[in-house]
Amino acid sequence: MDIDLHESRGAWDSLGLENPATADPARRTLAMKLGRALVAAVAACTMASLLLVAAPQQAWAVPSFARQTGQNCVACHAGGQFPELTPYGRMFKLTGYTIGERSLPLAMMAVLTANKVKVNDPAAGKPEDGSPIFNTASLFVAGKINDNMGGFAQITYNNYDSQDPNTNAWAGHSGSDNLDIRYADRLIDKHRDLIYGLTLHNNPGMQDVFNSAPAWGYGIVPGSTGVGDGATPMLDGGLGQQVAGIGAYAYWNKTLYAELSGYRTGDGVFSFMTQGNGGQNYIKGTNPYARLAFTKEWGAHNIMLGLTHLDVRQYTDQTNLSGATDHYHDNAIDAQYQYLLDPYTLTATATDIHETIDYGTAGQASDTVDSLRAKASFTYQAKYGASLSYFDQTNTLGADAKGWTPEVFWTPIQNVRVGMQYTMFNNDQAGANPNAKDNNTLFFYVWGAY
Amino acid sequence: MKTSTITAVLAIAAISAGCTTSPTRSRNLADHNVPAKTLAQQVCSNCHGIDGNSVSPNFPKLAAQQEEYIVAQLKGFRSHRRADPEGYEYMWGISRSLSDAQIKGLAAYFSAQKSIPPGPGNPKLVAEGRKIFESGLPAQGVPPCSTCHGDHGQGNGQFPRVAYQHSDYVIKQLTVFQRTNERPDGVAMKAVTHSLSDKNMEAVAAYLQQMPSK
Incomplete structure (x- = not known):
């Protein structure tokens, strides 16, 4: 099997970004002094302070959307935490990003990070371990086009895109990131409410409006440890920024959401959706994705229960596009609960994906990849927040991983978020250290957007 | 370029070009x-x-x-x-x-819409809230809410309807009136709410959420 295309896909791989903490097969040494971590934290705090001074008092997760609606980030994002959508945020996206008035559709985002692995691998240690780094920067072109169309396209510069095998020096690179362009209409009166539309996007699941979609729900800050070296299914970012997808969707009476999308290799005229993300991943023909979700809102509560199916045929030999294919069958069940009442927000999500891989190579046994991820996040006054994530990756690929990630974060103003995560591995079969706990990683980030 | 690609692009272009804005389904907040x-x-x-x-x-x-x-x-x-x-x-x-x-x-x-009660509240709180709404709290200098908002909480012109309002929303706004100057048009409410305790606010809000209304 072609494990290079399948293993170790953390949530940010799905965004086309390489995780500095896990990009290297081995991890870094404990010989790094504690002082370096301290310096990292102080330096990052200094940068955060500079951002605070420089930032105006109004900006948002995708700030150009907020300039379009004139609203604060908390209108669309629960407690102001990107990217967890509120019911209103979901409606904004489903109606094609068209609420509001057309404005300059430009926004930007930058992320500074620092990470510290418990036991480093001296042979392949990364120079930035324990040091603050400028991780990624993104430019968004996002906004309303007309009363039925809108979208967003993200271009991301990854400062740690690739490493020179001889000097270990990192090189930065820009590439297309998330993209979603929509056409939507809404038929609404007292007796019915039907939103329907079309979406053109480049990552199965990123068009979804629920926080339990793998593209949005878990480890969303660039550089997050995610599931470490655990294998994740195709639905969890395996085709991120590699494909072009067109989908049709409908949301009926704020109760039932249904979508059917098809994905093909993002080459030719669609290559603008996949540029700059390394080698192209070739899949055969049109690959179907189906989504069904039931939603209910009462009082300050809302829930969602959903099903997803993705079927992908990926060429076994990526240089032979008339040859055999590996067939990935993904089925997922996911759920979400939200409680939103000022000044508190609580969002809980769970996503269980089962994947079977039938290989194109004659005689090769099938593999299975299971992924269970869950997260609960809490905010107070849209300033103080905490989250707890759980992951359990079980598969026949020899890349199981299981663990927890507690996180605390602070959003002093809505432009800036400062957070700290600690990922604790109970199992990390493919990790650098045989003892899973030695791969535990502390991760600090400063996120800013304007 | 494959035929399917050309078809997809043409389809999107056709949809984009063909979708004319319908003023009866617009979400444009800047178009009068x-x-x-x-x-x-x-x-x-x-x-x-x-x-x-x-x-x-x-x-x-x-x-x-x-x-x-x-x-x-x-x-x-x-x-x-x-x-x-x-x-x-x-x-x-x-x-x-x-x-x-x-x-x-x-x-x-x-x-012009019909108001529907969000749901019942705690009976003890509701009873306490009813007293405040109908009789005020004379000892604390709080006048009856019904004086301005009507016997049935239906409101009157600049005085809002409060009947069937969400209790959490009522508490939030009473707190805004009492502790801030963020709603200067409701300055009368600043004096009214001055001596209301948190418990008083909860009680009157519970009553308003389910009060018998016209």
Whole structure:
């Protein structure tokens, strides 16, 4: 099997970004002094302070959307935490990003990070371990086009895109990131409410409006440890920024959401959706994705229960596009609960994906990849927040991983978020250290957007 | 380029070119030609409900609200005169480009809707709240709410309807009046709420949410 295309896909791989903490097969040494971590934290705090001074008092997760609606980030994002959508945020996206008035559709985002692995691998240690780094920067072109169309396209510069095998020096690179362009209409009166539309996007699941979609729900800050070296299914970012997808969707009476999308290799005229993300991943023909979700809102509560199916045929030999294919069958069940009442927000999500891989190579046994991820996040006054994530990756690929990630974060103003995560591995079969706990990683980030 | 690719691109281009804006289904908040009813249905309903009976207590119920009061609040948001946090976080942007005619139309739309009670409250609190609503708290200098808001909480012109309002929303606004100057048009409420305890607010809010109303 072609494990290079399948293993170790953390949530940010799905965004086309390489995780500095896990990009290297081995991890870094404990010989790094504690002082370096301290310096990292102080330096990052200094940068955060500079951002605070420089930032105006109004900006948002995708700030150009907020300039379009004139609203604060908390209108669309629960407690102001990107990217967890509120019911209103979901409606904004489903109606094609068209609420509001057309404005300059430009926004930007930058992320500074620092990470510290418990036991480093001296042979392949990364120079930035324990040091603050400028991780990624993104430019968004996002906004309303007309009363039925809108979208967003993200271009991301990854400062740690690739490493020179001889000097270990990192090189930065820009590439297309998330993209979603929509056409939507809404038929609404007292007796019915039907939103329907079309979406053109480049990552199965990123068009979804629920926080339990793998593209949005878990480890969303660039550089997050995610599931470490655990294998994740195709639905969890395996085709991120590699494909072009067109989908049709409908949301009926704020109760039932249904979508059917098809994905093909993002080459030719669609290559603008996949540029700059390394080698192209070739899949055969049109690959179907189906989504069904039931939603209910009462009082300050809302829930969602959903099903997803993705079927992908990926060429076994990526240089032979008339040859055999590996067939990935993904089925997922996911759920979400939200409680939103000022000044508190609580969002809980769970996503269980089962994947079977039938290989194109004659005689090769099938593999299975299971992924269970869950997260609960809490905010107070849209300033103080905490989250707890759980992951359990079980598969026949020899890349199981299981663990927890507690996180605390602070959003002093809505432009800036400062957070700290600690990922604790109970199992990390493919990790650098045989003892899973030695791969535990502390991760600090400063996120800013304007 | 494959035929399927060309077909897909042409399909998207055709959809893009063919989709003309329908003023009856627009979500454009800067176009004064969009009817108020359309904005109420396409935009306002997301939080306040298609009939003004919001589901979430974060957002006030607007059904059967006094028309004059809605007009004053929308103009207050538009001018930034009303500056409570939820007001500026949500409503400054929504209202910034509305015309006076659209504001009047929105007020007419929501005031014509039928208000539905969100649900019963704690009976003990409700009884306590009823006393405050009908008789006030003379010892604390709190007048009866019914004096301005009507015997049935139905409101009167600039005095808002409070019957069937979400209790969480009522508590939030009473707190805004009592502790801030973020709603200067409600300055009368600052004096009224001055000596209300948190418990008093909870009680009167519980009563308003389920009070018998006309």
